[in-house]
Amino acid sequence: MSCKALSHLVGDTSERAMVGHGNFVFNSRDMAMHRESWAFVFGLLGNIISFGVFLAPLPTFYQIFKKKSTEGYQSLPYVVALFSAMLWIYYAFVKREAALLLITINTFGIVVESIYLTIFLVYAPRKPRLTTIKLLLLLNVFGFGAMLLSTLYLSKGAKRLAIIGWICLVFNISVFAAPLFIIRRVIKTRSVEYMPFTLSMFLTINAVMWFFYGLLLRDYYVALPNTLGFLFGIIQMVMYLMYRNATPVALDEPVKAQEANGHIVGAVKMGTIEPNHAGGGLGGVGKV
Structure with missing residues (x-):
């Protein structure tokens, strides 16, 4: 083979290799954009x-506003919900990239939970009011403040994001364990009074939305807690179907406010529980 032919062959091979590499880069970028588009869809639905x-x-x-009384309702779920939203807002601002949907829902959560707590403080008796103020100071002021200062001054960059992410993950896993209380009560009473099916269903769907949002963005701090949210949501719906026509069993002990549950927002969530003295549903977020 002549030098000219050999040179032509090598050049042609190099061009093909470059074209192939270019196609690979283009396909990788296209896949990344496609993944981010789907993540936005799931995040929007989650919102x-x-x-x-x-x-x-x-x-x-x-009812609290109308009756000018908290009637035995507890403030702890709303304090926890506010703290969760604050955590995820901080995480989102540190992350920055693809964090808009986390910021929108948790900003809304902070506003709503703050309004709930304000109403509670206005109409609660003296003892529950003081307890609520102590909880807010302990968790939302000193607890969050200590976490904020320590992560700002003792870590930076990816390490800071990882620390905040792990705090959010562990906190939300602990919140998602709350359905165990209502599941236990359903089994003992053979009554689904405290576990509305519709709320459980929507919270399960919510957990699925935030799971795929986190998975597609490879944000496992968001995705992992919502696997528990989905699992507990499915368990609750199965329990509802099992006990919806069962004959209730009366218990000697009264229903504790902490055991009658309301909702959990996962996500990043974003996690909240709403117990009350009369019952309520229990779901499994998110919030992101």
């Missing part, structure tokens, strides 16, 4: 459902 879940306690607070 819409989470908006509804955050507003679920409105009837409760309307």
Whole structure:
């Protein structure tokens, strides 16, 4: 083979290799954009459902406002929900990339939970009011403040994001364990009074939305807690179908406020529980 032919062959091979590499880079970018588009869709749906879940306690607070009394309702779930939203807002601002949907839903959550707590503080008796103030100072002021200062001054960059992400993940896993209380009560009472099927279904769907949002963005701090949310949501719906026509069993002990549950927003969530003295549903977010 002549030098000219050999040179032509090598050049042609190099061009093909470059074209192949270019196609690979293009396909990789195209796949990344496609993945981010789907993540946005799931995150948007998660926002819409989470908006509804955050507003679920409105009837409760309307009754509190109307009767000028908290009637035994507890403030702890709303303090926890506010803390969760604050955590995820901080995580989103540190992350920055693809964090808009986390910021929108958790900003809404902070506003709504703050309104709930304000109403509670206005109409609660002296002892529950003081307890609520202590909880807010302990968790939302000193607890969050200590976490904020330590991560700002003792870590930076990817390490800071990882620390905040792990805090959010562990906190939300602990919140998602709350359905165990209502599942236990359903089994003992053979009654689904405290576990509305519709709320459980929507919270399960919400967990699915945020799981795929986190998975597609490879944000496992968002995705992993919502696997538990989905699992507990399925368990609750199965329990509802098992016990919906069962004959209730009366218990000697009264229903504790902490055991009658309301909602959990996962996500990043975003996680909240709404117990009350009369019952309520229990779901499994998110919030992101």
